[in-house]
Amino acid sequence: MCVGLVAGATSLAGCSSEDPDAGTNGVGKLSASKIQSKAGRAAEGASAVRLSGTVVSKSHTYSLDMRLKGEGGTGSVTSKGQTFRLLRIGDELYLKADSQFWTHDNGKTDGKSRKADETAAAKLHGKYVKVPQGDPSYEQLSGFTDKDVLLDGMLALHGTLAKGDRGKTGAVRTIKITGDEGAGGTLDVSLEGKPYPLRLERGGHAGTLKLTDWNKDFPLQEPAKDEMVDYGKQLPTS
Template sequence: MTVLPLASRARRAAFVSAVCAGLVAAATSLTGCSSGGGEDPDAGTNGVGKLSASKIQGKADKAAGAASAVRLSGTVVSKNHTYTLDMRLKEEGGTGSVTSRGQTFQLLRIGEELYLKAGSEFWTHKSGKNDGTSGQADETAAAKLDGKYVKVPEGDPAYQQLSGFTDKDKLLDGMLTLHGRLAKGARGTTGTQRSIKITGDEGAGGTLSVSLEGKPYPLRLERGGHAGTLKLTDWNRDFPLQEPSKDEMVDYGKQLPTS
């Protein structure tokens, strides 16, 4: 009387064991034989997420320095003044726009030649005297510069300041440095790219998002002290730099007109 139940139990046990083995095999094939209890966050990345914060910073700096071109856009706050930038930069020069104190002007640098283009209101000189004559003269002179590329002489005090906005290496070196103790932050996405954050002094010294795909380019910078936020895109995407034609340009010689 006991043989059949025992045999049935044995068959059932064998059947259950076979089913369990099949389920385990299926699960293993679906999960890619994961034995670590979780998905590897660095799977399919460039691997910089495994490095220390300082090494990630070094890799990002090296990638940025070696890149042939970049687009930099966003805001920079300096001495309680906000600049809005949209610049495309490469070794030979740069081009783009800067907005400051409600005025937007275009910059173009080709080698050592720097040009500034703005509307007539940019060039209108607001003097302390208001006798009507000087104001009218200023407006007349400014109208001639409206929409023209004005060549900025290398000896003019504005040259160094303005050319800095068009210098890829100087601009990136000055802005990408995080201050204070470095630490790794969270992984996530910046735009459409997987990225990892590194911070200086827990964000007080800045936060930099670095790409986890392809080369570890800097993608977004939140400057410390609420000093602006910048996006870095179009790495290695070339763009044309063309000297303005003679009818588009005004050359004042050694000094810019007073503005």
């Protein structure tokens, strides 16, 4: 017990510290490894999530804004100044971009060849192009739309785990966990409701991501026939 004596009076004010975990889900009391484990299980069990921010992979920077769930995903990816949209429903993957995206620069100087490329690209402007499963780009592009693949790869912290400060991500109270004092990544985990991961700073300056709209469903609808082009076994190349 704490008793503070003041001249002429007895005061108990300030003797008991406020419990930082009062009204929370309690994960702030756990070790860093247990917090990471609980956050991973919460993410795995969620039906949907929105993932936005930047990812640096193999010296390339990607800006993502993807909505993901078990049966597929949809959203935009920007790389090298080019933005394209992805839509996956089951195994069916579609890519939509402007004509500049489809204009291939292979060093051609022949005016007719360039004109032919531009004409072909113009026909694909704003269309969903079906990505064949045998095309080399299918695996990489579909990975951007796969909730489990993205979260498994993104949420891992590297090195010795430690528990950091409490704070807020948006309006939600969070607890921070780090790998190798932040060099291996930093993850903010919700202290309210389920312990969802809400913000990730990837180790090695490999990007920062926000994870929002947990369990908020969204529609996935196949493009109409007049909005889609199917080239068969391979995407168009010049």
